Amino acid sequence: MTLMTKFLGAAAGMALTSGAALAEPALIFDLGGKFDKSFNEAAFNGATRWAEETGGKFAEIEMQSEAQREQALRRFAESGANPIITMGFAMADPLSTVAPDYPDTKFAVVDVNWLDLPNVRQVSFAEHEGSYLVGVMAAMASKSNTVGFVGGMDVPLIRHFGCGYAQGVMATNPDAKVIANMTGTTPAAWNDPVKGSEITKAQINQGADVVYAAAGGTGVGVLQTAADEGILSIGVDSNQNHLHPGKVLTSMLKRVDVAVYDAMMAGEDLEVGEVVTLGLAEEGVGVAVDEHNKDLVTEEMQAAVDEARQKIIDGEIKVVSYYENDSCPALDF
Amino acid sequence: MDVMPKWAEVILVPLISLLLAALLSALVILAIGEDPIAAVTLMVKGALGSTYGWGYTLYYATNFIFTGLAVAVAFHARLFNIGGEGQAMLGGLGVAIAALYIPWPHWTLALIGCGVMAGLLGAIWAAIPGWLQAKRGSHVVITTIMFNFIAAALLNYVLVNVMRPPGSMDPASARFPEAVHLPTLHELLAPLGIAFSKSAPANISLLVAAAACIVVWLLIWRTRLGYEIRAYGHSQPAAKYAGISPVRITMVTMIISGALAGLMAINNVMGESERLVLNATEGAGFIGIAVALMGRSHPVGVFFAALLFGFLYQGGAELALWTSIPRELIVVIQALVILFTGALDNMVRMPLERLFLMFRRPAPPANSADSEPKPGPRSGQSEGAE
Numbered sequence: 001m002t003l004m005t006k007f008l009g010a011a012a013g014m015a016l017t018s019g020a021a022l023a024e025p026a027l028i029f030d031l032g033g034k035f036d037k038s039f040n041e042a043a044f045n046g047a048t049r050w051a052e053e054t055g056g057k058f059a060e061i062e063m064q065s066e067a068q069r070e071q072a073l074r075r076f077a078e079s080g081a082n083p084i085i086t087m088g089f090a091m092a093d094p095l096s097t098v099a100p101d102y103p104d105t106k107f108a109v110v111d112v113n114w115l116d117l118p119n120v121r122q123v124s125f126a127e128h129e130g131s132y133l134v135g136v137m138a139a140m141a142s143k144s145n146t147v148g149f150v151g152g153m154d155v156p157l158i159r160h161f162g163c164g165y166a167q168g169v170m171a172t173n174p175d176a177k178v179i180a181n182m183t184g185t186t187p188a189a190w191n192d193p194v195k196g197s198e199i200t201k202a203q204i205n206q207g208a209d210v211v212y213a214a215a216g217g218t219g220v221g222v223l224q225t226a227a228d229e230g231i232l233s234i235g236v237d238s239n240q241n242h243l244h245p246g247k248v249l250t251s252m253l254k255r256v257d258v259a260v261y262d263a264m265m266a267g268e269d270l271e272v273g274e275v276v277t278l279g280l281a282e283e284g285v286g287v288a289v290d291e292h293n294k295d296l297v298t299e300e301m302q303a304a305v306d307e308a309r310q311k312i313i314d315g316e317i318k319v320v321s322y323y324e325n326d327s328c329p330a331l332d333f
Numbered sequence: 334m335d336v337m338p339k340w341a342e343v344i345l346v347p348l349i350s351l352l353l354a355a356l357l358s359a360l361v362i363l364a365i366g367e368d369p370i371a372a373v374t375l376m377v378k379g380a381l382g383s384t385y386g387w388g389y390t391l392y393y394a395t396n397f398i399f400t401g402l403a404v405a406v407a408f409h410a411r412l413f414n415i416g417g418e419g420q421a422m423l424g425g426l427g428v429a430i431a432a433l434y435i436p437w438p439h440w441t442l443a444l445i446g447c448g449v450m451a452g453l454l455g456a457i458w459a460a461i462p463g464w465l466q467a468k469r470g471s472h473v474v475i476t477t478i479m480f481n482f483i484a485a486a487l488l489n490y491v492l493v494n495v496m497r498p499p500g501s502m503d504p505a506s507a508r509f510p511e512a513v514h515l516p517t518l519h520e521l522l523a524p525l526g527i528a529f530s531k532s533a534p535a536n537i538s539l540l541v542a543a544a545a546c547i548v549v550w551l552l553i554w555r556t557r558l559g560y561e562i563r564a565y566g567h568s569q570p571a572a573k574y575a576g577i578s579p580v581r582i583t584m585v586t587m588i589i590s591g592a593l594a595g596l597m598a599i600n601n602v603m604g605e606s607e608r609l610v611l612n613a614t615e616g617a618g619f620i621g622i623a624v625a626l627m628g629r630s631h632p633v634g635v636f637f638a639a640l641l642f643g644f645l646y647q648g649g650a651e652l653a654l655w656t657s658i659p660r661e662l663i664v665v666i667q668a669l670v671i672l673f674t675g676a677l678d679n680m681v682r683m684p685l686e687r688l689f690l691m692f693r694r695p696a697p698p699a700n701s702a703d704s705e706p707k708p709g710p711r712s713g714q715s716e717g718a719e
Contacts, residue, residue: 031612033660061653062660065615067534067605068650071389074532075654089503093608114500154489155504155611156497185489187612323502 025050025264026059026081028072030088032190033062036217038237039256043087043110045238046257050264058264069094077102083121083270085263087111087256089157095120106270108263110256111157113275122275123259127157128164129312130252130285131212132319134234135168136308137287138210139176140301141232141249146177148208150199150222152215153189154182154333156322161214161236161252163328164319170330171317172304178331179203183218193221200225200233210234210249223248232296235288245292253286281313336686336693343634347627347674349681351641354673358666367658379651380644388518388533389650392605394643395535398542399597400621401639402549403590405630409553410586411566416462416477417594418618419484420455424595425602426488427454429496429609432509443513448541448599455595456588458484463587467580473587481618492611506609515604538600545593546632552589553632562586594618626675638674645670 027047034044040062047058059081061072073094076084083106086095092112099107099117106119113124138147149165151158166178181199183189196218200211204225211226212234213219219236220243226233227244235241235251255278263270278284287305289297311317322328337345359369380386400417407414427450437443462476489504496506517536522529553559565572565582573579601613620642627641628634649663673681 059654064650064653064660064663065646066610066612067389067392067601067615068653070532070534071650072654090505090610092503093505093508093606093610111502114502155493156502160502186485323500326499 023080023082023268024057024059025267026061026076026079026084027260028069028076028084028086028091029060029062030090031063031187032216034060036191037220037240037243038216039254040087042238042254042256043085043260046260047085047264049257050261054265056264066090070098073098073107074101077105082106082268083108083263083266085110085260106268106272108259108270108272110259113277118273121263121270121272123263124275124277125254125256125284126277126279126319126321127161127252127254127285128167128319128321129280130254130287131161131164131214132168132171132312132317133280133287133305133308134212134250134252135165135170136172136304137250137297137301138165138212138232138234139169139172140298140304141296142173142176142208142210144207144209145173145175146179146207146209148200148203148206148211149178149180149331150196150203150211150213150215150219151180151182152184152218153187154185156326158182158214159328159333160322162333163322163331165212165214166328166331167319168308171308177207179206179208180331180333182333183215190216190218192218193224196221197225201229204229204231212236212252214252239288239290241288241290241292246295248293249296250293251288253288255284255286258284279312280309337689341685341689343629346678346681346685347638349685350673350678351670353681354666354669357669357673361662361665361669362658365658365662367656372652372656372658375651375655376644376648379655380648383530384528385530385533386647386651388530388535389647390640390643391518391535391539392533392600392643393646394639395539395542395600395604396597396617397620397624397639397642398546398636399600400594400617401624401628401635402545402621402632403594404621404625405628405632405635406549406553406562406593407586407590408625408630409559409566410562410582411569412463412466412583412586412590413474414459414462414477414587414590414594415474415622416459416480416591416618417597417621418614418616419477419481420458420591420594421597421601421614421618422481422484422488423454423458424451424598425609425613426491427451427595428598428602429506429509432513432603433496433506437510437512440513440515444515444537444541444599444603447513447603448596451595451598451602452592453595455598456592459587459591459594460584463584463591466587467583488609489611492609496609504611508608509603513603514607515599517604534605536600536604538604541596541599543636545596546636549593550632558585594621620671623671623675626678641670642667 029040032040034040085108087110089111091109096115099120103119108121110123112122147169149162151162162180169176169178183192183195200222210232213222214236223233223243227247232249234249237254240251241248320329362369362372380390403417404414428447431447431450462473462480465471465476466473492504498507515536519529519531561577561582565577602609624635624638627638645667652658652663653660
């Protein structure tokens, strides 16, 4: 026991002394890798923007294995990095063991909101609200009354996306049909554009003429196939409208970049110990309209989206979250 | 057969392969504008330079010992079990079920109980392809790799729909209770006055893995069953003629192999994460193939090959942490080692054999290559590794 406390003391001392020397922020990407054109890349973009604007430097690592999560947290904490920003729900458990050991280090975690740690800032997004809005647009753009949803790995988070989307579709057109497929059951499903393409073709065969991809790197294949086959697609997380101008109806924005940028800007003054949920009102989620898709978005559509957004913010429309009771009123998975 | 002395076979061939892989890796690192010497120094220091580094190296090595032994045992019967990944996943499920639903009074009992469950589920997962091979002739390579996918799907279903604590978004089981916490090397070595890093995940499973090496050695070379397995591997018709049942040997070998792969879960699931996560095995089942190849299917070889791959994993992690070498390149380096030590084994072996032949025979021209008057002390032994 005494040895353990001594060791802890030594570790803490090391962290303190090195912390005085350099307090760069550190960014830990999830298994998808920082160039996934989606979730992690958004974080990378936010960090890059911070680095360009301030001239600062940040440490980073892309996860390769589960055991590295705790390892990376500890190594960065011991090197004095502050704050340490981590991506993805899988960091929740490692954080809850590591964060108490480094009370002077501030952590931020994106996509987690259920921890109770005094030195962690938890940022989550109301993805179901943003997905609801793209669902409204999909239902209005569809001529066949059939729209598709391509998820990445079959995890609750992705069902959460799909559930909001289906509610938006159903609210706009009660006769519409939503076809939902998941790419797979292993982490490879986040980065399998070929399979994403196959699923899209299958959904087109079933009549879908708008598909929404919430699948990380797999979505690249979904958007590509949709463009090739002449139907519309919806991107996710980052603005993906530019990938196929005129073929991507819109993108469901999840402003991970803003969350990361803000955390890095705050630096060592980061407010910790709180849970922040970024929804439509905070512009943490939204739909992307730019020069690449403005011809696709009709005035009628824009008006419907604006109305739905306002109603959600005012609480007139309640988008049911998949997490509330692990089921979806508009879609069966 | 025995053209090289034993030491050359066991040490020289892997060493030269490793050097070649290292040389090529250095060129790759140079090509992206980084300093290969600094990179290697960082890897060695990060993996072996501190108890912290050793803790991770040994943790990874423990995984690879189990899966390496699993593949090695099957190799002896000329069965190519590439389903270690799925069997280890099922082992993880076994550990999670035992740890979560049985109130264990002490970790020693929990280790035995969870180990048995892990081995059992891993064995079942290997027994089905084994049965299909033995009775139906479905090739075990095809079926075991298919079973990896079925295992992944099953695990995903169980974690998302059954074992996930309500309200959690993370597809993972609840944390195991304190009572099943396995002592880490830090806790094991502290009473001896050795300060081992507290944060490293290496745990008592390492000793179980070492014990498994000894048991496998005893099984393969000192028991009747082991003899039957080897005999069956060398020649099926001869084994059958000698009264060895092919069905029985195939089944038994696959069950032992699957149980060993499943046992890996006491290290990664019970010892490290202390809960079952989706991606718990992360390729250790496939690394096991390379480990068994490099270790020439001998437990001692497997042990050291596993250490080497543990070093590569931990060293790779350090590279990712402190340099801008992208992680894809770290995978390239690991792949080069696998390629040279596993797949391109003969590229080094054949020239070496020729070299040894040249030096051995002064010049009796009548001798052909396979009549062997070699006077060396160990010329009679053949391990039957490949």
